[in-house]
Amino acid sequence: xxxxxxxxxxxxxxxxxxxxxxxxxxxxxxxxxxxxxxxxxxxxxxxxxxxxxxxxxxxxxxxxxxxxxxxxxxxxxxxxxxxxxxxxxxxxxxxxxxxxxxxxxxxxxxxxxxxxxxxxxxxxxxxxxxxxxxxxxxxxxxxxxxxxxxxxxxxxxxxxxxxxxxxxxxxxxxxxxxxxxxxxxxxxxxxxxxxxxxxxxxxxxxxxxxxxxxxxxxxxxxxxxxxxxxxxxxxxxxxxxxxxxxxxxxxxxxxxxxxxxxxxxxxxxxxxxxxxxxxxxxxxxxxxxxxxxxxxxxxxxxxxxxxxxxxxxxxxxxxxxxxxxxxxxxxxxxxxxxxxxxxxxxxxxxxxxxxxxxxxxxxxxxxxxxxxxxxxxxxxxxxxxxxxxxxxxxxxxxxxxxxxxxxxxxxxxxxxxxxxxxxxxxxxxxxxxxxxxxxxxxxxxxxxxxxxxxxxxxxxxxxxxxxxxxxxxxxxxxxxxxxxxxxxxxxxxxxxxxxxxxxxxxxxxxxxxxxxxxxxxxxxxxxxxxxxxxxxxxxxxxxxxxxxxxxxxxxxxxxxxxxxxxxxxxxxxxxxxxxxxxxxxxxxxxxxxxxxxxxxxxxxxxxxxxxxxxxxxxxxxxxxxxxxxxxxxxxxxxxxxxxxxxxxxxxxxxxxxxxxxxxxxxxxxxxxxxxxxxxxxxxxxxxxxxxxxxxxxxxxxxxxxxxxxxxxxxxxxxxxxxxxxxxxxxxxxxxxxxxxxxxxxxxxxxxxxxxxxxxxxxxxxxxxxxxxxxxx
DNA sequence: AGCTGTGGCAGGGAGG
DNA sequence: CCTCCCTGCCAC
Numbered sequence: 001x002x003x004x005x006x007x008x009x010x011x012x013x014x015x016x017x018x019x020x021x022x023x024x025x026x027x028x029x030x031x032x033x034x035x036x037x038x039x040x041x042x043x044x045x046x047x048x049x050x051x052x053x054x055x056x057x058x059x060x061x062x063x064x065x066x067x068x069x070x071x072x073x074x075x076x077x078x079x080x081x082x083x084x085x086x087x088x089x090x091x092x093x094x095x096x097x098x099x100x101x102x103x104x105x106x107x108x109x110x111x112x113x114x115x116x117x118x119x120x121x122x123x124x125x126x127x128x129x130x131x132x133x134x135x136x137x138x139x140x141x142x143x144x145x146x147x148x149x150x151x152x153x154x155x156x157x158x159x160x161x162x163x164x165x166x167x168x169x170x171x172x173x174x175x176x177x178x179x180x181x182x183x184x185x186x187x188x189x190x191x192x193x194x195x196x197x198x199x200x201x202x203x204x205x206x207x208x209x210x211x212x213x214x215x216x217x218x219x220x221x222x223x224x225x226x227x228x229x230x231x232x233x234x235x236x237x238x239x240x241x242x243x244x245x246x247x248x249x250x251x252x253x254x255x256x257x258x259x260x261x262x263x264x265x266x267x268x269x270x271x272x273x274x275x276x277x278x279x280x281x282x283x284x285x286x287x288x289x290x291x292x293x294x295x296x297x298x299x300x301x302x303x304x305x306x307x308x309x310x311x312x313x314x315x316x317x318x319x320x321x322x323x324x325x326x327x328x329x330x331x332x333x334x335x336x337x338x339x340x341x342x343x344x345x346x347x348x349x350x351x352x353x354x355x356x357x358x359x360x361x362x363x364x365x366x367x368x369x370x371x372x373x374x375x376x377x378x379x380x381x382x383x384x385x386x387x388x389x390x391x392x393x394x395x396x397x398x399x400x401x402x403x404x405x406x407x408x409x410x411x412x413x414x415x416x417x418x419x420x421x422x423x424x425x426x427x428x429x430x431x432x433x434x435x436x437x438x439x440x441x442x443x444x445x446x447x448x449x450x451x452x453x454x455x456x457x458x459x460x461x462x463x464x465x466x467x468x469x470x471x472x473x474x475x476x477x478x479x480x481x482x483x484x485x486x487x488x489x490x491x492x493x494x495x496x497x498x499x500x501x502x503x504x505x506x507x508x509x510x511x512x513x514x515x516x517x518x519x520x521x522x523x524x525x526x527x528x529x530x531x532x533x534x535x536x537x538x539x540x541x542x543x544x545x546x547x548x549x550x551x552x553x554x555x556x557x558x559x560x561x562x563x564x565x566x567x568x569x570x571x572x573x574x575x576x577x578x579x580x581x582x583x584x585x586x587x588x589x590x591x592x593x594x595x596x597x598x599x600x601x602x603x604x605x606x607x608x609x610x611x612x613x614x615x616x617x618x619x620x621x622x623x624x625x626x627x628x629x630x631x632x633x634x635x636x637x638x639x640x641x642x643x644x645x646x647x648x649x650x651x652x653x654x655x656x657x658x659x660x661x662x663x664x665x666x667x668x669x670x671x672x673x674x675x676x677x678x679x680x681x682x683x684x685x686x687x688x689x690x691x692x693x694x695x696x697x698x699x700x701x702x703x704x705x706x707x708x709x710x711x712x713x714x715x716x717x718x719x720x721x722x723x724x725x726x727x728x729x730x731x732x733x734x735x736x737x738x739x740x741x742x743x744x745x746x747x748x749x750x751x752x753x754x755x756x757x758x759x760x761x762x763x764x765x766x767x768x769x770x771x772x773x774x775x776x
Numbered sequence: 777a778g779c780t781g782t783g784g785c786a787g788g789g790a791g792g
Numbered sequence: 793c794c795t796c797c798c799t800g801c802c803a804c
Binding site: 256356357358359360361363386387388389390391392473474475476477478479480481482483484487492496521522568569570571572586587588589591660661662663664723727 | 777778779780781782783784785786787788789790
Binding site for chain 1: 797798799800801802803804
């Protein structure tokens with residue numbers, strides 16, 4: 001019984017919650033009875049029922065109902081019986097007689113919060129009691145099959161001409177259907193939708209932005225037509241509700257959807273999390289994604305989003321074809337991206353459609369489930385901050401090669417296992433136990449994958465091992481997570497500091513053996529091998545000799561060999577691969593926010609530098625200058641895209657209070673009169689002809705650009721090009737740099753570039769800087 | 777309602 | 793000019 005629950009085990013989950021509930025009821029009923037014995041088996045749990053105890057200070061408050069009632073907003077878990085009794089006593093003193101629920105409105109919200117919640121007051125005063133609040137939804141989540149939330153984001157559903165409903169439904173056999181509303185009333189269309197879903201009885205309903213578009217749309221139209229959509233598995237109605245959320249001081253409305261018995265998968269969310277680490281995609285629109293992954297059909301129908309209603313009236317068959325293509329692409333996207341999630345659903349106490357986005361939340365659910373199962377109290381999060389991170393350094397700037405890349409396999413998880421790092425509050429040792437278990441499971445799965453002959457089975461195993469990887473990699477971050485129940489900042493520091501020590505040890509070892517370091521970052525090193533080890537066999541031998549010096553459980557592995565490397569700055573470099581491809585890393589060299597012309601320029605320049613084609617760079621620079629001046633670049637090459645974190649109102653407030661400066665992106669959005677959501681992307685370019693223009697006063701939204709009008713500010717972009725060229729100034733002597741990046745239109749009079757070379761030089765590493773300052 | 781971490785580069789506005 | 797500060801993006 002000491003093992004941790006892994007694997008899908010619905011029964012166990014429900015039992016755990018029910019037992020907790022019964023215990024709580026028993027405790028509450030016996031309050032005042034002094035004969036209750038301390039029994040670890042019946043660990044004291046305490047429920048109270050109230051609304052908006054947290055995060056709703058600007059709203060009405062109701063007193064809590066202590067006895068009776070069948071549902072509970074918060075679950076408090078006490079460490080000692082005595083603590084709970086104190087809380088109950090305190091509660092009874094402050095409550096109306098008989099614990100009868102009564103309404104009280106707040107005057108001073110934060111005070112009322114304390115006043116009206118004696119239990120929380122007790123917890124805060126004593127600081128001894130450890131607690132974790134669990135929302136009502138947490139309890140329900142463990143018992144209900146499905147619960148779906150969504151962001152609101154669709155305002156057009158009230159237009160009378162919108163009569164099209166498109167939905168993609170799929171189950172394990174793969175299935176597509178389009179509902180067409182031609183010659184039908186909208187009520188009839190909903191009835192058809194209902195029949196289809198009932199007949200097909202899908203486990204899963206998939207859609208691209210289905211939570212942001214399709215469901216809000218359907219909900220709105222159903223409401224307008226007074227139609228009830230009974231698509232739950234037990235023919236219950238789809239439950240749509242509006243939730244008011246408190247974001248700091250503002251109130252935001254969101255829609256929530258619940259289809260009992262079914263899982264809803266939004267492929268937009270899948271692709272967002274897929275791209276969060278990879279950053280390959282320009283946009284998350286279905287069409288762009290399908291093209292990117294190469295499953296967009298050549299005969300695919302494309303229709304401008306704004307012309308959907310119009311097309312439906314004029315050429316409904318065309319629209320149906322378009323919709324069917326949408327469905328097919330969604331299906332493929334879901335197939336590709338949902339596997340990992342599917343296996344996570346078998347490990348975590350969440351349903352398939354309900355897996356949280358954040359990785360810390362995922363592993364915490366494992367911990368909490370195990371503590372609940374063992375009926376053990378749960379700690380309060382630590383207050384504080386992690387103070388250290390990974391060690392990064394650069395030793396050589398310029399060109400080096402051939403270069404090898406070696407990295408420590410799973411550095412932080414390995415450290416946590418080898419050095420037995422775990423949160424101080426983890427009484428049950430769940431952290432170490434789950435980390436070890438998951439790591440072993442992953443290694444076993446990978447082993448199994450290698451010998452598996454069947455490709456479908458292999459893909460399944462791959463999805464499983466990558467699900468496990470997600471969990472394993474979250475353990476370290478969780479330690480430093482401010483809201484993690486089991487967080488432990490000093491444990492996080494131990495992990496990073498040990499990592500630094502190991503990296504420094506490898507650096508001095510490699511240097512000692514005659515290697516030349518180029519760049520290191522956290523768990524990996526780029527270096528030139530000593531001349532005796534330059535071949536394939538030699539590099540393996542060298543890396544494993546370094547690995548042998550490391551503490552047990554920490555392994556260095558050869559990750560790649562590159563003919564050449566361009567080292568720019570920390571976390572910024574480029575690699576020439578054996579097949580001639582160039583890999584570029586770092587925000588100074590690749591960034592999605594850069595104008596496309598700038599990105600292209602840097603990319604091409606790096607390629608040419610790696611091949612030491614300086615004449616080529618010069619020609620490139622002259623060519624780009626000319627193209628900007630002659631407006632040969634189309635407007636999409638000059639567009640700068642930014643993701644904004646604030647709304648326009650927040651931005652304007654910050655500017656007013658001088659907390660931040662004006663920014664071109666917001667000013668462009670304001671000028672165009674569009675609304676911006678936090679997380680939204682703004683694309684703009686600079687117009688006008690003033691060379692000294694402040695960009696925020698002449699920014700124009702890309703969407704406001706009339707077809708192909710190249711009204712960009714030439715002098716601004718010429719300057720911008722020079723700034724990009726400036727990136728390379730540290731790689732050459734000033735004389736050479738000026739020769740290469742001279743703007744002479746006539747190539748015949750180009751300066752002679754024969755003697756030019758990359759000025760590769762040693763950089764004073766942070767390590768040496770420390771030594772210098774110590775010797776002073 | 778849900779939220780993993782630190783380190784590093786660059787641009788741009790404001791103000792000295 | 794320079795520095796400071798804020799924001800955004802990226803590496804690991």
